[in-house]
Amino acid sequence: MIDQPPRDDSDDKPHEECGVFGVFGHPEAAKLTYLGLYALQHRGQESAGIVTSNGNSFFQHRGMGLVVNAFSNGALDHLDGTMAVGHNRYSTSGTSTLQNAQPFVAQYQRGPLAIAHNGNLVNAFRIRRELEEQGMIFTTTSDTEVLTHLIARSRQEYLEDRLMDALKEVRGAYSLLALGKRVLVGVRDPSGFRPLWIGRIGDATILASETCALDAVEAEVVREVEPGELILVTDEGIKSIHLPMLAPHSHCIFEFLYLARADSVIFGETVVGRRMGFGRQLARECPADADIVVPMPDSANLAALGYAEESGLRFQFGLARNQYVGRTFIQPNQQDRSFQVGIKMNPIREVVDGKRVVLIDDSIMRGTTLRKMAKQIKLAGATEVHVRIAAPPTKYPCFYGIDTPTRQELIASTHTLDEVRQYIRADSLGYLSIEGMLKCVRYPYSFCTACFDGSYPIEFSGQNIQQLSIDFTRDRQR
Amino acid sequence: MIDQPPRDDSDDKPHEECGVFGVFGHPEAAKLTYLGLYALQHRGQESAGIVTSNGNSFFQHRGMGLVVNAFSNGALDHLDGTMAVGHNRYSTSGTSTLQNAQPFVAQYQRGPLAIAHNGNLVNAFRIRRELEEQGMIFTTTSDTEVLTHLIARSRQEYLEDRLMDALKEVRGAYSLLALGKRVLVGVRDPSGFRPLWIGRIGDATILASETCALDAVEAEVVREVEPGELILVTDEGIKSIHLPMLAPHSHCIFEFLYLARADSVIFGETVVGRRMGFGRQLARECPADADIVVPMPDSANLAALGYAEESGLRFQFGLARNQYVGRTFIQPNQQDRSFQVGIKMNPIREVVDGKRVVLIDDSIMRGTTLRKMAKQIKLAGATEVHVRIAAPPTKYPCFYGIDTPTRQELIASTHTLDEVRQYIRADSLGYLSIEGMLKCVRYPYSFCTACFDGSYPIEFSGQNIQQLSIDFTRDRQR
């Protein structure tokens, strides 16, 4: 039985969107993909899927929930072949149903095709409307289906050329994998919003969102796919093709702040180094007269350690986290969510009692969790709670693949710093500056900071974005 | 948990294909459709689905197995709206997976569309290839998706006109329902292969494959949809439109012989009358010097009773049937099927011992079951077993919606009457003649008898039919 994991609406965090993983030329392609998706689980927990090819036929399985749930009961056994693409999803476009679970599989003139897509196409809605006007039908609400149509319409002979034809028409963020019967393609948008890596196990080629997935399958890390680069893997080897479209690089800074796993390397730099660096810079910009530095567990651990090291304050684990909190928690009483905070994390009285606490978090979306924890920490005896955020104020929604709240819901967008401070019941509040944040990366100009300053590197029609998420049919399919 | 019901490959019967049921204008549209599909369960046990519309949105649920299994756990509760189409499926085209379960739902220029289809389009494969060459993609292996594409490509404004455009291009058998946001359409092919009925509950309109489904929801039986007639149901009422294509009527005689339920009326006549009539005619054509007439339970009950009445021989229940035999029987040992006959039915010694038995069956496909039962009946003491078939020899496969074995597997196609008799170990064997069979219906010339004489009323390319069933991807989706 597959139940759709309920979105926890008190959750204050941006939801990561998707992880992709592909294999070419390995006898255990499905198993490697399973392990890779498992390592990329933090990028999407709503559904998971794997499509394999044995050169003649495609085999597929998709399921709701975590990878282990989606592939329970021997589902992996049927996935024959030496080529595979897999996908973890957190829906950023389209509703959360099995029908929308990726990889998206379709048959077109040249045979079967599977696409696994991380990102968001900002003009998907407009293209979809155009295609519908030309008589096309759509069976999902995902923007990936748009891509498949464009590929099918191309007059090119080879998948890579058809894909390039299609990509010329779309705009937005994408790190995507496409699987044909005997070909694996990986491509990254010219802005390079999302990461994508190349690895190798013997003669087999691996493509994955993050290096942690390459490590998980003990693959050798080859290099990052470049922005605007298409990697073509066939029996004849690997070929690199550059898309004709050019764009300034716009790496997603949120990958460093929150999304990527601590042990990954992306955009040419380590996540761990950036994340501790943000903490150190935050200590320089927003010092606090306090006794201890406490991270929100576990996402702010590195930033808090950086803050503590730079400030000289004592780093302490002041909040215990329930390690079994998952996306499937059944709130016994939907009306009464007051228990929820105590269920996820709990202040440790001995640590915070009588102390002036610097509480480090990695971002504020709605502020609800911080508000509750700041209060709990005071109840546990802390004399002061100084909240420090290892990122600038999040004021604008993301349209390039992260599922952030709308602008109205982003508290920093509608309230002053002091209003936010009052709301979260902190004695003081400090954010990292945009400039400070960018000091921590090697090439500051190559990052997208739209969620902080509204400078969207790729234009879009807000209306389109809105409308895209209107579901034409609520699928109760299980 | 949904398990795909294994096809019982020792089964000698043609598999019925599909049942359809539609509602317009009833507050409990989904519930009525559930009941209607339940009454039409004999027409397809592989998967079931319902799509509803509340005028703005579509809601859908599909599942594998019987209606009760597919809609367990409150799946019905979410299906909002006063309009619905439902479908029971036994795959005749496309593989048996949830992805192929109907109704087929897609979004096109004019909004969402759901199609429930009973029949088989003989030129679907060719059209599909053409559409693929024009750049269309396909997400299922069902011929119904072809129809949806044709509807989407039409330049007409209204669903009914688009559907008529689409139907002009396809050839074959179809009794299909189409649901738009505020419109229900039912249409029957010009040859009238499959039945389709109109019923009424108060102001609500019902469309159903057989009258037994109208009875099940206590609907008033209005009339049969005519061959080549399109019924358009909207808020403005019911409208009848005739398709411009003309064809001689070719009702499927197998509906009378085996497929339809005994209490249904189809093609203007009662099933029960035809079925008993076949038995009587059989008695006239193929008398037997015997003591008792025994039906293969329960499908030959009516023919056997007719045979007994006409011949004056004693009608007896000589075979006990396990009432719990379902499509989900797990053969404990896949290699050893010798138990299987005893599990389904068992001779009653007291009835057959010392008797000369006329064993009535409704058809012979491969002959395996009859062969085993004839032997068992002899072992139980019968002195002679005279097999009489209340249908002509089945020599040709059906391409209009029934899933018959291939010609090579049809024993009557490859063996003489006496060879068949020897194979099934009968003392004598007699079939109903085609002429005799047609004497039992009012308008003999209006029936398709292709499975007996190979006179296919609609041409097709055998290759296409073959290829259509090649699966481009084996879906393990649950």
Place this chain on the structure above:
Amino acid sequence: MIDQPPRDDSDDKPHEECGVFGVFGHPEAAKLTYLGLYALQHRGQESAGIVTSNGNSFFQHRGMGLVVNAFSNGALDHLDGTMAVGHNRYSTSGTSTLQNAQPFVAQYQRGPLAIAHNGNLVNAFRIRRELEEQGMIFTTTSDTEVLTHLIARSRQEYLEDRLMDALKEVRGAYSLLALGKRVLVGVRDPSGFRPLWIGRIGDATILASETCALDAVEAEVVREVEPGELILVTDEGIKSIHLPMLAPHSHCIFEFLYLARADSVIFGETVVGRRMGFGRQLARECPADADIVVPMPDSANLAALGYAEESGLRFQFGLARNQYVGRTFIQPNQQDRSFQVGIKMNPIREVVDGKRVVLIDDSIMRGTTLRKMAKQIKLAGATEVHVRIAAPPTKYPCFYGIDTPTRQELIASTHTLDEVRQYIRADSLGYLSIEGMLKCVRYPYSFCTACFDGSYPIEFSGQNIQQLSIDFTRDRQR
């Protein structure tokens, strides 16, 4: 997921209670037991279980629902060993939960023990209270657990002697199987209420409730276990031991009337012969001036055929039955059961229109179904409906293993013949007499007719019976 099949409270039939099946000395003991339970499915559809022994360890699986559901997903594979007992259950004592599903397995001084029990112990409640007073605990609400306690308390060395000790203390109906590590025991109560048979496959011994289960596994039918006989099967062979308790034989006549399968032989006579005989005797006792004889499908088929043959009236199938009606039907609207009749069976207008119909049923419990069908048959055009019941009026509940309604609910217990006739809306009503019924069996004095005349062959305290069914804990275990 196992859902408890809802009891259909509009059902007018007595529910059969249990089927048992045992194997000693066959390498595929579990598979044979599965097939045997499958053939005995009509004796219990609520839960099924199999326990096997490989001489050292026990293996068990039990599940809710039909045998095929309870043993889905490879549950059979784990049941190692050459000895097995299996059980189909329809709860007559104790509530319907997995916890109460049989075989009941316990460990006692001498090792593990499994018991599969068909019947009902009328003094189980009193013994249970006594055992509780002596400090025993109970983990189910089934009377079988009482037996296990008594076996465990015995000071005898061997299972058969312990079982005999235990049986000396209990009174009631039982055909039960007990499995030890290397011993299979079958025993039938001295009154012989329920059937139990011995079969053979090569050197392996089979014990089963009915011969149809022996046929299903192609076992040779050896003989019926005698009332008061204990069959001991070990590596040294089969031994017959007679219980010291004596009692007049009291076979359950309802086994012939309704419960057993038509192809079984029980109590030394064929079911089919008795059932047709009841119909013939009914025709002699209660003739009707009518045109056709119609059975309630399928349980009254044989009686109706007997009635037709004796009366010279024409036998006709006048009601079509939905072959897919199972115990798992989800009534979409619990409040509105008006659809239910049409869903289960439906009159065939062509057959009954203008006819005076003799409608044969095998019993009347509450009368609700007959009432509805009589009306439907009239609506379908019948001019008269004469109901004939191939059994005497059921006035008293059964305490020996059949789950009949309480006396207040049995319509014949509280209403005159004419009141019942009016209630069921029949033009006339006739029952078989007790004497007439007993004329149809060879040894009339050896049958229990308590449900018709209240002559309970074994005394009991009504209060005990009542209290036994009080559930001490409602288990929601799945």
Place this chain on the structure above:
Amino acid sequence: MIDQPPRDDSDDKPHEECGVFGVFGHPEAAKLTYLGLYALQHRGQESAGIVTSNGNSFFQHRGMGLVVNAFSNGALDHLDGTMAVGHNRYSTSGTSTLQNAQPFVAQYQRGPLAIAHNGNLVNAFRIRRELEEQGMIFTTTSDTEVLTHLIARSRQEYLEDRLMDALKEVRGAYSLLALGKRVLVGVRDPSGFRPLWIGRIGDATILASETCALDAVEAEVVREVEPGELILVTDEGIKSIHLPMLAPHSHCIFEFLYLARADSVIFGETVVGRRMGFGRQLARECPADADIVVPMPDSANLAALGYAEESGLRFQFGLARNQYVGRTFIQPNQQDRSFQVGIKMNPIREVVDGKRVVLIDDSIMRGTTLRKMAKQIKLAGATEVHVRIAAPPTKYPCFYGIDTPTRQELIASTHTLDEVRQYIRADSLGYLSIEGMLKCVRYPYSFCTACFDGSYPIEFSGQNIQQLSIDFTRDRQR
């Protein structure tokens, strides 16, 4: 579908055994218990169950897996009443099946009884054999059933007195809850091996294994149940009764080292304080000439921080942990476990490259995980890896409720310090001394250190322990 979570046999950690939670007098007793079990999830992940009483009837649900899995699909809704006991289980005695899932429910003379037990009774096997000899039957392999028998045999009138009678006969570790129709009892063995707390929500009384569960339901923490104290909760209030048995206190030091949650208070002291203290003491006893201190995530975080603070070395997060690793991971290839380490945690190259690393873990059982991680850390560039264990060498198995490996498997039991060091491929290895460990707690003499020095405070027969785990029947029940 509930699948039994496979034990990960490469796991180096002792498995916690059980968590218990009880409620008396709250309208949402089942919901509170669900939340409490959720907070105690770290104490047992194999099965979970809740039994409630409404004063007249018991209601129960138990399931395999995590609390959220065991109580999916509305199982909570049926659990009526204001009294409840709940249990999380990791089997230490008896096999892992639904049948053994707790709370154990039975009916005895005085009515229904539910028991939830954390601990292990060292003489359970002997008592069980005695009871079996007296004619008792057992339906589970759990030692809790022994207790229930003893309670049922007592001649006392009230549950608390019966329970005390029973406890006089058993020896071992227990923090257990017993629920009668209108009474909740909590009791802790005289040695006080396992924790048990009293909380309050308004007038309702809560009993729970750890304070973190009281925090989770926002209950006021009242006090710890004392060793040898029985807490009786009825409508008349709370009563404290002391068991007549006396014993020196023997708190389980492993609760501080590893088992309890960091934010709990147990045995009168905070877990966080002890855990950091162990790290500080370790730094004093086993200094290392190194650059950074890295914890095995997340169980050694506190000890590592303590070590870093005391040693002055830099604390660093050097290993990234996959937050989604659960007990349900499906090892794709059972033969090949080489992937497993990379899947659970991964060294962060930037942190450890070129560094001399002090790697802190909380214990060594088999040493397999440490061996793999030490190698990985070196591969990631560390020049030296100095392993420091914040506990003494674990040389003896626990018989009081923790599921440790057998003595043969405990590497410290069979190898010298240097052999262990070589095996785990560390440059140096240091353990905390027993004396040093005990310096970190207030009352050193009140702790059990048997797993380190073999001084078992309660005698037992090793044979019994062994035999107890022999399963008399392998249950495949789901």
